[in-house]
Every structure is written in C-alpha cells, then in structure tokens.
C-alpha cells in the first residue's frame with residue numbers, strides 16, 4: 001500500500017485526476033469505478049479541466065458508481081445519479097449509456113443488485129476511486145459482524161444519515177437504505193485509489209490503514225488488496 005500526503009487539496013485533486021488520465025491513456029476503454037461524497041468533487045473538477053484542455057477523454061470508457069440511495073427519484077437533487085451528472089458526467093464526453101449507477105428505485109431491488117454484479121463481472125473495474133465514511137464505511141458498506149461480497153441493499157447507520165443530512169433539508173429526508181457494491185466487488189478492482197481529506201478523517205484513516213483488518217472497519221479490508229494507493233491531505237494524514 002502506497003500512501004501519499006499532499007500539502008494542499010488542490011495538489012491532491014490534480015494528482016488523482018492525472019492517475020485517471022494516465023489509466024485512460026494506457027487503456028482508453030478502461031472501466032472506472034467512481035464515488036460520490038464531498039471528497040471526489042475537486043478531483044472531478046480537475047478531470048473536467050483536463051478534458052476541456054484535451055488532456056483526457058472518456059469517449060471509450062465505462063464507469064460504475066459505488067452506490068445510490070434507495071427510494072430517491074433519479075432527479076432528486078441528492079440522488080447520486082444527479083450528483084454525478086452535476087459534478088462530472090454533464091461536462092465530459094462519456095457516452096450516456098456507459099455510465100452505470102445502481103438504480104435505487106428499481107421495482108425489484110434484488111434483481112437490480114444481481115444485474116449490477118453481472119455487469120461488473122463482464123467489465124471489471126481497472127481503477128476504483130474511494131472515499132471513506134467516519135465509521136470506516138466504503139461505498140455504503142457499514143461496519144458489521146459480516147460484510148457482503150456483492151451488490152446489496154444496506155440499512156444506513158444513524159451516524160451516516162446524520163453525516164449526510166447536511167445535503168438534505170432535514171435528517172428525516174435522508175433515506176434509510178442504500179444499494180451499494182459490496183466490499184468483495186470493490187476489492188476485485190485492479191487498482192484502488194482511496195482519497196481522504198480533512199482533520200475529521202485522521203483517526204479513521206489511521207485505523208483503516210494501520211489497525212486490525214476487521215469487518216467493523218470495512219476500509220481496513222483494503223489492507224488485503226495488492227494495489228492500493230492512499231492520497232491524504234495534511235490534516236487527514238496527521239496521525240499516520
């Protein structure tokens with residue numbers, strides 16, 4: 001596992017965007033695993049700049065997002081589908097049909113999960129972008145006695161709903177469930193880029209990288225992967 005610490009988030013964002021640009025240069029038809037949350041927004045901004053400057057093209061790429069809320073209409077301001085359109089897909093040359101997110105409104109959610117896994121098997125992720133929750137969740141894989149391998153429905157922890165309530169009018173509007181790729185699917189990616197920003201993530205990133213490998217901190221399972229790069233800003237990396 002390689003850990004790189006950056007003085008500014010802007011340097012970190014540029015470095016991460018360049019890793020994706022290199023991956024696409026080496027393999028234009030690469031499958032990219034993408035994430036939501038506040039952490040990747042700056043990285044997506046740099047990708048858009050690089051695309052606009054002709055330094056990066058998504059024309060032949062495929063993307064898979066980690067997760068989506070259950071029960072929000074796709075056009076809901078806080079749905080992850082909308083987030084991705086706003087922060088990335090609406091600004092680049094990725095063909096619409098090549099951007100995949102789990103559908104949290106599917107009539108048959110079990111079939112949706114199985115279908116998402118089939119697509120992931122057919123087009124394995126080359127490079128997976130990940131953030132981390134304060135409790136060590138990745139995607140929406142919450143700490144638990146057991147973790148599921150494939151895409152599944154998860155009940156969101158109260159802490160997670162509270163953390164995400166800042167994007168909603170009130171906590172009551174935050175969905176109670178999500179559909180998420182499993183830790184097993186995440187670990188199948190050829191390479192993983194974990195990005196952590198801010199002092200409030202310093203303790204959990206230390207636990208994830210240097211603590212015991214346990215399902216009670218889903219991100220700690222990244223220690224078992226052969227090709228993980230961790231990018232931290234100074235605040236997030238201060239305990240490492």
Ligand SMILES: N[C@@H]1[C@@H](O)[C@H](O)[C@@H](COP(=O)(O)O)O[C@@H]1O
Pocket residue numbers: 035036037038039040066067130131132133134138139140160164
């Ligand atoms: N499902 C997402 C995760 O993929 C993300 O990593 C996490 C941290 O978000 P943030 O980057 O806003 O701290 O929150 C959400 O719950």
